Ligand SMILES: Nc1nc2c(ncn2[C@@H]2O[C@H](COP(=O)(O)OP(=O)(O)OP(=O)(O)O)[C@@H](O)[C@H]2O)c(=O)[nH]1
């Protein structure tokens with residue numbers, strides 16, 4: 212039996228045990244066991260037993276959004292409010308131990324929302340269930356970083372550091388540098404813009420540090436040494452992120468106003484259901500999904516059955532029906548998306564979105580959520 216199963220067995224047993232003098236010791240023992248298993252689960256361990264347990268949730272819907280944040284900022288409260296899934300919320304830290312999926316239905320799209328355990332400083336090194344949480348976050352199309360508004364901006368910078376240390380870059384685009392290691396010929400360096408942060412010399416030094424002596428490098432942007440290193444390393448993930456300050460019912464209007472004006476930020480209160488609509492609007496924008504409504508000749512468009520396209524895709528990408536055995540392209544279509552039926556036209560197109568939305572400015576390759584390699 213895995214640790215999660217043991218925890219759930221004990222929780223069930225506690226629930227069905229009557230509280231009285233006779234069961235006092237038994238309950239005490241169960242609670243001690245529960246605490247022990249929870250601690251084991253949250254311990255950084257290399258044992259395979261707890262590795263990834265409870266985190267392998269299938270992708271579904273048109274897009275995936277991961278909720279990350281410190282413990283008790285209100286992630287589960289938010290999931291329970293905005294989807295029909297209930298995720299336990301409580302005032303103690305690490306209430307959530309696994310990945311809990313819910314679905315946001317919005318503008319005809321199904322957006323998978325993942326509630327995750329809280330993460331803390333040292334998460335990237337495996338503290339808490341940090342590694343597993345970060346691994347799930349990497350698979351998302353957008354990250355919602357939920358922050359406790361009463362704690363100001365401390366949480367945000369700590370989490371950015373954690374994610375940064377494992378190569379996740381939030382609200383940044385891939386540096387526009389062409390880099391190609393070669394078999395010989397030394398290092399050829401060029402730039403199409405004036406560089407203020409890097410020079411040929413520095414680029415060479417950095418490359419030598421990585422034992423690269425032959426390569427072609429072309430800066431098409433005034434990038435920093437860190438950004439150049441990101442390109443050499445190649446395994447970075449560039450993700451759009453919304454900073455969501457929750458619990459604004461607990462802070463002054465002035466502070467609400469200040470936080471609301473920060474870039475990529477939304478202020479909400481799950482407790483008082485404040486500003487949740489606006490958060491969904493922003494999320495939609497950051498996901499950069501576009502609805503296309505179709506119609507059959509001579510009929511009115513069906514606004515309940517949209518085809519969802521990712522940013523960067525266009526109408527030509529909509530497949531004209533698959534054969535029965537064929538099915539959707541791999542990694543491609545998700546539940547809310549579909550090919551055209553015979554006789555169906557892309558008639559009433561209703562673009563709900565400008566294509567130059569904020570967040571990750573790198574256009575997503577392909578359609579139906581086929582992801583570009585860099586967002587892997
Ligand atoms: N005042 C106030 N309290 C809130 C709000 N949203 C959530 N809470 C409370 O914050 C506490 C933690 O909420 P959870 O939803 O369990 O937080 P979490 O981020 O899922 O926590 P972990 O699963 O432990 O990481 C609960 O007591 C909630 O009732 C809010 O908008 N205002």
Ligand SMILES: [K+]
Nearest residue numbers: 283301303306
């Ligand atoms: K909690």
Ligand SMILES: [Mg+2]
Nearest residue numbers: 286287306307
């Ligand atoms: Mg939770």
